[in-house]
Amino acid sequence: MWTTSRCYWILLLCMFSLTAQASSMAGGEPQFPPEQIIAFSKKVERTLAAKGARIAIVARMGRPASELPExxxxxxxxxxxxxxxxxxxxxxxxxxxxYNLYQRNDKPDSSYLIQDFPVDFFAGVAVLDAGLILPSAELQRRLLATLASPTYQALHDPHYSAIANPYTQGRQNCTEFVLDVINAAIYQTDNINRIKASEKAYFEAQPVNVGPLKLLFGSMFSADITTVDQPGSPVTATFETIAKYLHKYDEGSEVLTVTLQPQTGVAPSGN
Incomplete structure (x- = not known):
């Protein structure tokens, strides 16, 4: 028998199966001319260089905002x-x-770590819009040390879910991985239990909300979606929640948006 809860999860999985592709995968079908992607990538790099950033968190739009959940x-x-x-x-x-965690094209419930360049990172975006988080000078120093250490690889969990819960282990997406690396750097530890405890105590995850429930039939489950790590209402890490987290706890961090228009500063909402 189909229950309201069952319908909810099917609708949720359908929504995320549409947005996961071109979200955390490498490459993708270019939506802009190569010269425009190159120019935009260079603009992002110039923005980082002008700020003196040795390391920053960079985000992209793999789908138009109208296709993304609230x-x-x-x-x-x-x-x-x-x-x-x-x-x-x-x-x-x-x-x-x-430095990326990418979802595998041929095995969407699995991920891998790779190093590429901004022009690769932005190659398949739907919108030329980048979010930048510039951590404080001290956190940048710690992040560079973490990325250069075995901890960076050790924090990677190849079991991928587009809605991975940042408070639990067993599934991971790109934003949870970024959050784990940040906290490994903050606490200078590779102890994943300590990292998860701090995230549960201080990090506010994004609830995964969907629209009105709707009975959907057929094979609508996607391999890159699972709820085994969601003990309650689903939550996940996003660029925006990470920005709010560092705005609150990393004094001196800065958030910027780079578009085809002049870049602007962004003041994260909340405390």
Missing amino acids: GFHYTHAGFAVYSEVKTADGRTLPAYAM
Whole structure:
């Protein structure tokens, strides 16, 4: 028998199966001319460089805002790290490298870690809109140390869910991974139990809300969605909730938005 609760979860899974693709996967079908993607990527890098950022959290829009659930704007986040990159002709140039958790194209319930570049990161976006979090100088120092240590790889859980619960273990998405790395850096620990305890105590996750319930038949379950790590009403980490978290607890952190228009500062809502 179909229950209201069962219908709720089917509707939820359908919604996220539509938004997960092109959200946390590498590449994707380009929606803009290559020269526009390159120009936008360079604008993001120039913005980071002008702020003197050695490391920052960068988010992208894999879907238009109209297709995302309430409270969601960006669909994927990773770390941008100031680096020296060797060109094909042997030159060494300053640039930002992206450190990502990507969902596997051929196995959507699994993820992997990879380093690429902003032009790759923004290649398949639906909107040329980037969110940037610039941590304080001290947290940037700690984050760089964490990324360079075995802790970074150790925090990766390859069992992927688009709505992974940041308070529990067993499933992970890109934003939960970013949050775990941030807290590993803050507390200078690789102890995942301590990291999860601090997140449960201090981090406010985003409720996953859906519209009116609707009875849906057929095979609507997606491999990249599971609720095994959701003991109650579903919650997940987002770029916005991470921004609010650092705004509250990391004095000196800054949030910016970069679009085709001049970039603007963003004051996260809440305390």
